[in-house]
Amino acid sequence: ETGVTQSPTHLIKTRGQQVTLRCSSQSGHNTVSWYQQALGQGPQFIFQYYREEENGRGNFPPRFSGLQFPNYSSELNVNALELDDSALYLCASSSRRPGQGYNEQFFGPGTRLTVL
Amino acid sequence: AQTVTQSQPEMSVQEAETVTLSCTYDTSESNYYLFWYKQPPSRQMILVIRQEAYKQQNATENRFSVNFQKAAKSFSLKISDSQLGDTAMYFCAFMNLGGAQKLVFGQGTRLTINP
Numbered sequence: 001e002t003g004v005t006q007s008p009t010h011l012i013k014t015r016g017q018q019v020t021l022r023c024s025s026q027s028g029h030n031t032v033s034w035y036q037q038a039l040g041q042g043p044q045f046i047f048q049y050y051r052e053e054e055n056g057r058g059n060f061p062p063r064f065s066g067l068q069f070p071n072y073s074s075e076l077n078v079n080a081l082e083l084d085d086s087a088l089y090l091c092a093s094s095s096r097r098p099g100q101g102y103n104e105q106f107f108g109p110g111t112r113l114t115v116l
Numbered sequence: 117a118q119t120v121t122q123s124q125p126e127m128s129v130q131e132a133e134t135v136t137l138s139c140t141y142d143t144s145e146s147n148y149y150l151f152w153y154k155q156p157p158s159r160q161m162i163l164v165i166r167q168e169a170y171k172q173q174n175a176t177e178n179r180f181s182v183n184f185q186k187a188a189k190s191f192s193l194k195i196s197d198s199q200l201g202d203t204a205m206y207f208c209a210f211m212n213l214g215g216a217q218k219l220v221f222g223q224g225t226r227l228t229i230n231p
Contacts, residue, residue: 033218042120042207042221043161056216088159094217101213102149102168107161 002027004093004108012114013081021076021111025093031055032074033105034066037088049074050096078113086115118143118210122222129198130230136183137193137225139208146170149211150184151219152193156204164206167191195227203229 005024013019025032031050035043045058049068063079072093078085089112092105119142129135141150152164167175167184174182179199183192195202208222 033216035219035221040224042209042223043219045216045218045220048216048218050216056218058218090161092161092219096217102166102211103217104163104166105217105219110159112159 004091004106006089006091006108006111008111009109010112010114012116014116015081015083017081018077018079019081019113021078021089021091021113023074023076023091023093023108025072025074025091026106029093029095029106030072031094031096031103032068032072033092033094034074034076035090035092036060037090037110038084039087043090046076081115083115086113088112118145118148118212118220120208120210120220120222122208122225124225125223126226126228128228128230131198131200133198134194134196135198135227137195137206137208137227139191139193139222141189141191141208141210143189143210143212145212145214147213149213150182150191151209151211152180152182153207153209153221154202154204155207155224161207165193198229200229200231203227 033048034046037043047057052068068074088110090110092107094103094105150167179196210220
């Protein structure tokens with residue numbers, strides 16, 4: 001069973017640029033959540049995708065957007081990068097079923113984004 | 117909105133000692149889960165232990181156990197017989213079972229186990 005993978009591992013961008021981060025969910029999982037973890041802080045929820053649709057969003061501006069593909073992999077796009085966007089971006093996949101309770105989220109290793 | 121607070125930014129103990137990490141949370145929800153995650157320098161977030169709010173019995177996983185005080189909204193993690201491999205950032209997290217089931221994390225506690 002393949003775990004959650006993310007690419008790239010590290011990325012350096014300049015202010016104002018756009019970036020796309022990728023996440024491959026664990027086999028059999030249909031839900032992907034994205035989190036932003038600033039240095040020395042706990043992760044903060046950005047949004048979640050379930051069966052290719054956004055299923056909840058945290059307190060992030062619209063320049064943070066995402067996609068989920070039919071194979072349940074996902075992308076996080078950030079436009080007009082700002083210095084404060086420098087962070088570790090984590091994705092987590094889970095397997096949601098209608099009416100089911102708790103679904104464990106399995107995390108990837110993250111992408112470290114540096115904005116100069 | 118839910119909040120999670122970890123009041124100990126850093127802790128350090130000797131190998132084989134017992135250490136307790138503190139966490140408090142605030143919510144008006146009744147159906148939720150609480151978690152402790154470990155994040156070693158490799159950055160991978162690893163689930164250590166979880167607790168269902170409706171269960172009064174404290175969860176235990178080998179050397180890891182929790183003290184869940186629902187009325188006080190307190191959720192501490194006890195690590196017994198600590199090992200060098202326990203060195204990591206530890207995050208307390210909350211999940212409401214409604215909606216997106218997002219995780220709300222605390223600020224973390226950096227735990228160092230010394231030889």
